[in-house]
Structures are given as structure tokens and as C-alpha cells.
Amino acid sequence: MKQLFITLLILTSGIYMKAQKPEIIELKEEVIKQATLELDQALTPPEGELYKFGQKYNITGEYTLQLTIRNKGQVVSVFVADKKDGNIPSQNALKDKILDFQFGFKMPKNKDYKFSYTFKF
Numbered sequence: 001m002k003q004l005f006i007t008l009l010i011l012t013s014g015i016y017m018k019a020q021k022p023e024i025i026e027l028k029e030e031v032i033k034q035a036t037l038e039l040d041q042a043l044t045p046p047e048g049e050l051y052k053f054g055q056k057y058n059i060t061g062e063y064t065l066q067l068t069i070r071n072k073g074q075v076v077s078v079f080v081a082d083k084k085d086g087n088i089p090s091q092n093a094l095k096d097k098i099l100d101f102q103f104g105f106k107m108p109k110n111k112d113y114k115f116s117y118t119f120k121f
Contacts, residue, residue: 022073024106031107032115035069038103039117050097054121057093061086064118065098070111073103081116094119 025031042050064082078095
């Protein structure tokens with residue numbers, strides 16, 4: 001019985017460890033597709049991280065941002081390309097939040113991927 005428990009524990013922890021490793025994506029189109037999907041999910045009410053952030057800080061408007069991501073899904077630069085019905089404090093708060101955003105996938109080392117995304121609050 002004890003051996004069965006230990007075996008199950010080892011198998012379960014191995015599956016857990018595998019589930020924790022972010023997926024590596026190399027093609028630019030796939031990186032952008034996955035990043036867009038994760039941002040869409042983060043903006044989805046009521047549990048999305050960016051949705052909650054927008055509610056907490058009363059962010060309104062529409063912001064088109066150009067994002068650069070690299071390595072382990074880190075956002076390394078944010079540039080405001082356009083804004084509609086927004087204000088500067090909201091824009092700056094959103095930029096700061098996006099710079100702290102962590103995507104759930106990896107990319108090849110020393111490769112940057114740039115794309116635009118429109119955040120609607």
C-alpha cells in the first residue's frame with residue numbers, strides 16, 4: 001500500500017511539473033495568436049486580470065498599444081499607437097500594468113516579437 005502511494009505521488013508530481021513548464025512557440029504568427037488569446041482572456045469579465053485592473057482603477061476608453069515581447073513571455077516595451085475616449089492617467093496606468101504582464105509561453109532566446117493590440121474598456 002505504501003509503495004502504491006509513493007508511486008502515485010511520483011507520477012502525480014511528474015505530471016504537475018510538466019504542466020508548469022511554459023510551451024515554447026517559435027513562429028511569429030503563433031506567438032501573436034497566443035499572445036492575443038491570452039490578452040483577450042485577461043480582459044474577459046468577471047475574472048480577467050486586466051478586466052479587474054480596469055474596474056479597480058476606473059480605466060475607460062480604447063487604447064491601441066504596440067507591444068514587444070521576448071524570452072519567457074515578458075513584455076519589454078509598450079508604445080501607445082492610438083487612443084479613443086481615453087485619458088493620460090488611464091493610459092499610463094495601463095502601460096505600466098502591461099509592462100508587468102506575463103504571458104504563459106516561452107519564445108526562443110534573444111528573439112523579439114512586436115504586435116499591436118487594442119484594449120477596450
